[in-house]
Amino acid sequence: MVERKLNFSAGPSQMPLEVLKEMQDEFLCYKESGCSVLEMSHRAKDFEEIIFGARDTLRRIMEIPEDYEILFMQGGATTQFSMVPMNLAKQGDTFTYVNTGQFAGKAKDEGARWGNAVVTASSKDKTFSYIPDEITVAPGSKFIHITGNNTIYGTSYNSLFDHGDTPLVADWSSAILGKWIDVKDYDLIYAGAQKNMGPSGLAVVIIKKNLLELEVDPVVPVMMRYKVAADNDSMYNTPPTYSIYAAGKMFSWVEKMGGVRALEEINKEKAEMLYDFIDNSALFTNPVRVKDRSIMNVTFTLPDEALTKAFLDECKMKGIINIKGHRSVGGMRASIYNGMPKEGVKTLLDTMKEFEKNNR
Ligand SMILES: *Cc1c(COP(=O)(O)O)cnc(C)c1O
Numbered sequence: 001m002v003e004r005k006l007n008f009s010a011g012p013s014q015m016p017l018e019v020l021k022e023m024q025d026e027f028l029c030y031k032e033s034g035c036s037v038l039e040m041s042h043r044a045k046d047f048e049e050i051i052f053g054a055r056d057t058l059r060r061i062m063e064i065p066e067d068y069e070i071l072f073m074q075g076g077a078t079t080q081f082s083m084v085p086m087n088l089a090k091q092g093d094t095f096t097y098v099n100t101g102q103f104a105g106k107a108k109d110e111g112a113r114w115g116n117a118v119v120t121a122s123s124k125d126k127t128f129s130y131i132p133d134e135i136t137v138a139p140g141s142k143f144i145h146i147t148g149n150n151t152i153y154g155t156s157y158n159s160l161f162d163h164g165d166t167p168l169v170a171d172w173s174s175a176i177l178g179k180w181i182d183v184k185d186y187d188l189i190y191a192g193a194q195k196n197m198g199p200s201g202l203a204v205v206i207i208k209k210n211l212l213e214l215e216v217d218p219v220v221p222v223m224m225r226y227k228v229a230a231d232n233d234s235m236y237n238t239p240p241t242y243s244i245y246a247a248g249k250m251f252s253w254v255e256k257m258g259g260v261r262a263l264e265e266i267n268k269e270k271a272e273m274l275y276d277f278i279d280n281s282a283l284f285t286n287p288v289r290v291k292d293r294s295i296m297n298v299t300f301t302l303p304d305e306a307l308t309k310a311f312l313d314e315c316k317m318k319g320i321i322n323i324k325g326h327r328s329v330g331g332m333r334a335s336i337y338n339g340m341p342k343e344g345v346k347t348l349l350d351t352m353k354e355f356e357k358n359n360r
Contacts, residue, residue, distance in 0.1 A: 006344045009322035010151050010297060011174065012194040014339040019249050037245045042238050050241075051234065054248030061254050062176075064183050064206055071205040071226060072234040072244050077103070077173045077192035079224075080203055081110035084169055084188065086220045087227075088211060089115050089142035096120050096141045096166070101128040101150040102328065107171060111145070127329070128153040130289040135161045143167040143187070149175035151195070152326040154299035154333065155292045160185055167211065175296050176204070177254055178338050180264050187211060195296070196337045198246035205229075254338065263338050264295070270336045270345045271295035277349055283307070283356045301331035308332070311355050318351045 007014040030037045033046040040047050055070050064070060073079065084107075089095055093115040097108040099122035111117035118141070121132035128150060137144050144163050149156040151174040160168075167187035175181070176191040183189065187208045194200035205226065212227045222228055228236050234244075257263055275293060278284045284300045286293070302308045308331060315323050325331040336345055 005319045005321045008334045010335040012200050013337050016339050019253050038242050050245050057251040067209050069207050069230045071229045073203045077203050080190040081107040083224050085111045085114040093142050094140045096138045096144040098146045100147050101153050104147040129287045131292040137166045141166050143169050145169045148172040149294050151297050154288050154294045154297040156294040178267050178296050180261050193247050198250045199243040202240050202243040267295045274298045298334045
């Protein structure tokens, strides 16, 4: 069998081996059900246990208050770019976006199809290497949207700002469950699952219940309505059953590991190992303003293309894969989500140290 490598992919990303093994053990026949989860009706008792179990575990590990609903949605985080404005505003309404990178921009573009999407703050002037200090809400906004962790650029909101009574919506795709997020600070949080919660295609939405009571424009399709999803326990149609099962396994693993705060501590240590070395390196650099650094996606560059290529070749030799930076920024990006153990980061660090020694 081909060996598993150290996978630093930004998503879909490396999952804990024990979770994969548990899924493998249950693959052909799930418990007493007589079939695989893949073959199971979403109306079956066993599946109800899977989906409600996943929901309840997520509620515990994120300490989600009772006045928030948890929804399992399809179409990844990107579909949420459209669903948020369609459910929180009427056509032509005003809402605010903060432009901190590519996903933030895509979210804004979807909002602009629906209404008056105003960008009040942006870090585009410095290639999205920081989170804007001054963030304001455009007058009359139905919500303000931020991208909590900017996967491509390696920045993150490490504190929030005053947004008055305007509902705060956050795309926390690449940091959910890897960093402590206080749900009470938000009105709506969404995240694609493939970074810290398992397979792609699934998105988790955590929405304050009062937002479910807003009147929705009649043109909004049934599958795009949060209220419909909530009223049907995320099973208005056949949900992505296996993905929900896998996400549930990830939630239980987080709980077993001591919860989100415990994992955040480990993730901070992993990130610090890399940032410490980079900050003292004569060869590697990280462009992000220190206080806005992400603990999930660590970006770094080398002085030229030849060195970059040589380093990527070296990584390959060491069994390190998917560490190339996003095509729009180049360089390297180490995505070190919950599924990447400390030893994996140590191997990367050793590879960087050795490379520096040999290329001075
Ligand atoms: C990965 C990612 C997305 C896109 O997720 P899809 O599931 O591919 O739609 C959106 N926002 C952020 C912050 C991401 O990291």
